[in-house]
Amino acid sequence: MVTIQLLPYTEIETLSSVGRIRKLLNIAKQDKIVLLQGRLRKEEETELIKATMEEINKEFKGIELAVIHPAQSQLSGLQKLKNDMLSAVLGDRQGLTIIGPASVVKAIKKDPNKIELLTSEKRKRSRR
Amino acid sequence: MVFSFVKRVFNQFMRDFFASRKDLKLGLYGPPNSGKTTLANKICMDWVGEELGTVSPLMHETREIQIKEQISIKNKNGKELLFNLVDTPGIATRIDYEEFLKSGMSENKAKKRAREATKGVIEAIKWLDEMDAVLVVLDATQDPYSQVNVTIIGNLQARDIPVLIVANKVDLKRSNMKKVQAAFPQYEVIGVSAKYGRNIKELYEQVFKLVK
Numbered sequence: 438m439v440t441i442q443l444l445p446y447t448e449i450e451t452l453s454s455v456g457r458i459r460k461l462l463n464i465a466k467q468d469k470i471v472l473l474q475g476r477l478r479k480e481e482e483t484e485l486i487k488a489t490m491e492e493i494n495k496e497f498k499g500i501e502l503a504v505i506h507p508a509q510s511q512l513s514g515l516q517k518l519k520n521d522m523l524s525a526v527l528g529d530r531q532g533l534t535i536i537g538p539a540s541v542v543k544a545i546k547k548d549p550n551k552i553e554l555l556t557s558e559k560r561k562r563s564r565r
Numbered sequence: 566m567v568f569s570f571v572k573r574v575f576n577q578f579m580r581d582f583f584a585s586r587k588d589l590k591l592g593l594y595g596p597p598n599s600g601k602t603t604l605a606n607k608i609c610m611d612w613v614g615e616e617l618g619t620v621s622p623l624m625h626e627t628r629e630i631q632i633k634e635q636i637s638i639k640n641k642n643g644k645e646l647l648f649n650l651v652d653t654p655g656i657a658t659r660i661d662y663e664e665f666l667k668s669g670m671s672e673n674k675a676k677k678r679a680r681e682a683t684k685g686v687i688e689a690i691k692w693l694d695e696m697d698a699v700l701v702v703l704d705a706t707q708d709p710y711s712q713v714n715v716t717i718i719g720n721l722q723a724r725d726i727p728v729l730i731v732a733n734k735v736d737l738k739r740s741n742m743k744k745v746q747a748a749f750p751q752y753e754v755i756g757v758s759a760k761y762g763r764n765i766k767e768l769y770e771q772v773f774k775l776v777k
Contacts, residue, residue, distance in 0.1 A: 479719040486658055486716065487690050490683040499659030502712045539659035547710045 439470060439541060439556055446475040446530045454478070458485050461536055462492065465500050470537040470554070475530035476504050485536075498539040503547050506532035588634065589648040589776060590695055594721075595702035596713050597624040597655025600733040602631075604702055604759035605652040609633050611765070617652055623668055625682035627654050630692055640773045641766075648776070653692060654685030656713050693720060698727040698776045705732035705740035705756060709748035718749065729775045730754040731768065736761050 442464055449457045458481060464471045477485065482502075489500050506529075520531065535545060535554065546553040593601040606616040618631045631652040638646050660682050665675035699721050703709055709732075721728045729752070732745040736758035746754045755771050757764040 479716070479723045482712075482716045483690050483693070483720050486656065486713075487687050489658055490660070490686045493660055493679070493683045495662075498661040499657070502658050502716075504712060504715065539661065545712070546708060547712070548708075 440468070441470045441472060444471055444473045446473070449473070454481050454484060457481060458488050461485065462488055462500075465536050465538045466492070466497055468538050468541055470535065470542060473534040473536070476506060476532050476534050478529070496540075500539055501535075501537045501542040501545045503535045503545040503552060504532060505535075505547070505552055589646075589697045590651050591648045591772070591776070592651045592653060592692065592696040592699040593702055594653055594689065594693075594699050594717050595655060596704070596707075596711065597657055598622070599655065599702045599704040599707075600759045601655065601702045602627050602652055604700070604731065604733060604757070605631070605633070605650055607759045607762060607765060608636065608638075608650060612636050612638050617650070624664070625655060625657075625660070625678060625685065627652060628678070628681040628685040629654065630685075630688055638769055638772070640770055644773065646773055646776065648697075651692065651696065653689035654682065656686050656689055656717060657682075658713060660686075693726075694724065696721075696726050698729075698772075700729050700731050700772075702731045702733050702759075703745060705734050705742055705745055706737050709745045714748075718752070727775045728752055729771055732756045733759050736763055 444461075444464075449460060452460060457477060461471055461473065461477075462485070476482075482504075485500075485502070493499055535552070537545070537554065537556075541556055543555040543557045546555070593605055595601050602618045602620050605618065606620065609615060609617045613633060613636055617633045618627055620626060633650045633652075636648055636650050638648075640646070660679050662672075662675040662679035665678050666672065670678065701714070701718055701721070703714060718728060718730070730745065730749055732740070732742050732754055734740055735742060735756040740756070742754070742756045745756075753771065753774075755764065755768055757768050759765070
């Protein structure tokens with residue numbers, strides 16, 4: 438069985454960068470797939486990868502990560518400016534971030550129009 | 566936002582200020598097995614006459630930062646460019662030692678390799694701030710929309726580090742340059758085959774433009 442946890446942006450809004458990463462990683466380490474409203478800052482995404490690497494062991498093999506974000510190039514200059522200002526003040530609530538433990542999520546395939554999440558059959562069988 | 570802007574201007578100023586005093590660092594970043602070390606070896610062979618590192622079809626062959634100092638290249642106009650080439654371990658979000666076992670490696674060796682690979686990823690990320698310009702090397706036969714690619718490029722952009730995307734392995738039939746270009750329309754993309762040296766001279770010309 439695959440467990441998906443939805444996380445509204447308000448859940449991480451007040452946390453520090455370390456706190457955000459910790460929260461997301463802790464959920465992934467419980468073998469749950471996280472669907473976060475919005476996205477982390479670019480620097481936080483690399484910090485998430487770094488933190489993941491630091492925690493890899495026999496049980497935890499890492500994560501699969503994908504971010505779906507509305508293409509900025511499709512927005513007009515004014516809309517882009519408005520979005521940038523709102524993101525700077527309130528955080529980037531647009532789009533969706535998917536984080537799944539590598540033991541559950543085999544791969545996330547993404548193209549501009551769709552996203553496919555491939556779960557690991559082997560893992561599913563062993564958990565039944 | 567204001568702090569971020571000031572930080573970016575400051576970083577750019579520091580880079581420009583020290584550019585003439587320190588050696589320019591040209592980094593090779595990308596996911597594992599995209600051909601970073603093959604490209605580094607090609608560049609080093611062309612201009613220094615010796616290779617930088619070993620290559621392997623097995624993932625995470627490069628697990629430490631490798632630097633070749635004082636590489637001097639010339640463009641078609643005879644202009645010279647001196648830089649230190651920094652080859653980095655492939656950035657990944659998952660490393661499973663069991664994957665290495667499939668290649669016949671012993672469990673101890675596989676675990677050691679996985680441990681070193683995780684450290685390598687951390688080192689590669691730490692080195693991002695040190696770079697003056699970066700070639701993001703992608704495997705043109707693979708999905709360019711992978712989040713690792715997007716995250717690396719996004720971070721370089723946030724740090725105002727000039728980026729050139731190198732779509733490697735264009736000698737393979739299943740390579741898809743158009744898909745790489747479509748994934749990163751705001752960046753210059755050059756297709757090369759590091760293994761066979763295809764389009765490498767054009768790459769050198771692009772490097773001059775990148776660091777001008």
